[in-house]
Amino acid sequence: xxxxxxxxxxxxxxxxxxxxxxxxxxxxxxxxxxxxxxxxxxxxxxxxxxxxxxxxxxxxxxxxxxxxxxxxxxxxxxxxxxxxxxxxxxxxxxxxxxxxxxxxxxxxxxxxxx
Amino acid sequence: xxxxxxxxxxxxxxxxxxxxxxxxxxxxxxxxxxxxxxxxxxxxxxxxxxxxxxxxxxxxxxxxxxxxxxxxxxxxxxxxxxxxxxxxxxxxxxxxxxxxxxxxxxxxxxxx
Numbered sequence: 001x002x003x004x005x006x007x008x009x010x011x012x013x014x015x016x017x018x019x020x021x022x023x024x025x026x027x028x029x030x031x032x033x034x035x036x037x038x039x040x041x042x043x044x045x046x047x048x049x050x051x052x053x054x055x056x057x058x059x060x061x062x063x064x065x066x067x068x069x070x071x072x073x074x075x076x077x078x079x080x081x082x083x084x085x086x087x088x089x090x091x092x093x094x095x096x097x098x099x100x101x102x103x104x105x106x107x108x109x110x111x112x113x114x
Numbered sequence: 115x116x117x118x119x120x121x122x123x124x125x126x127x128x129x130x131x132x133x134x135x136x137x138x139x140x141x142x143x144x145x146x147x148x149x150x151x152x153x154x155x156x157x158x159x160x161x162x163x164x165x166x167x168x169x170x171x172x173x174x175x176x177x178x179x180x181x182x183x184x185x186x187x188x189x190x191x192x193x194x195x196x197x198x199x200x201x202x203x204x205x206x207x208x209x210x211x212x213x214x215x216x217x218x219x220x221x222x223x224x225x226x
Contacts, residue, residue, distance in 0.1 A: 003157075004157075033214065035216070041218065042217055042218035043158075043203070043216040045215060045216075048213065048214075055212065056212055056213045090157070090158070100146060100163060100165065101163065102148060102160030102162075103150075103158075103160060103214070104160070105150075105157040105158045105159075106157060107156075108157070
């Protein structure tokens, strides 16, 4: 079966711009979570969505937002980009909220802000 | 323990050596503990999800144990092989925060 698909794979943006990242989960998975990874840091939790509802949000500024559609696909938006937003953004899907069956991760979007 | 902590940060072993890593997590309101393997240029891959105190899980040469009362989990690799080289991540979810929080990982390198 198809895995978790993230688009685009790579992105270069300038400071002040905004960006939208997309994540298509495995068919049948209704939960999508987003993480940010920067050098030296672990995976930092951004959001978790289940059935189009945001269940949880991490400690990120309001410039980071997301949503989930009825087909479980999710988007993440970052407005007014800063250099520190340069990171690998990973999304992960699971069948249900609570992730008892473990996450399946996408390949990530590498965002570079210049 | 307020965060998820992993030790050691990195490990270099010879092929054939057995090794183990530690994950410490908040024990209060514990819900689940995950282990993932993350190879370079790939996506993190789920190894185990454990929920019960005393749980032991095994997949081939890799096994894990869980102590929810004291808030730690061990990951063991028996007879390490070069293909085991990866970063091993643990993550904990508690009932009160309901977020899956990751540690910074243990980077394992196995030399032939």
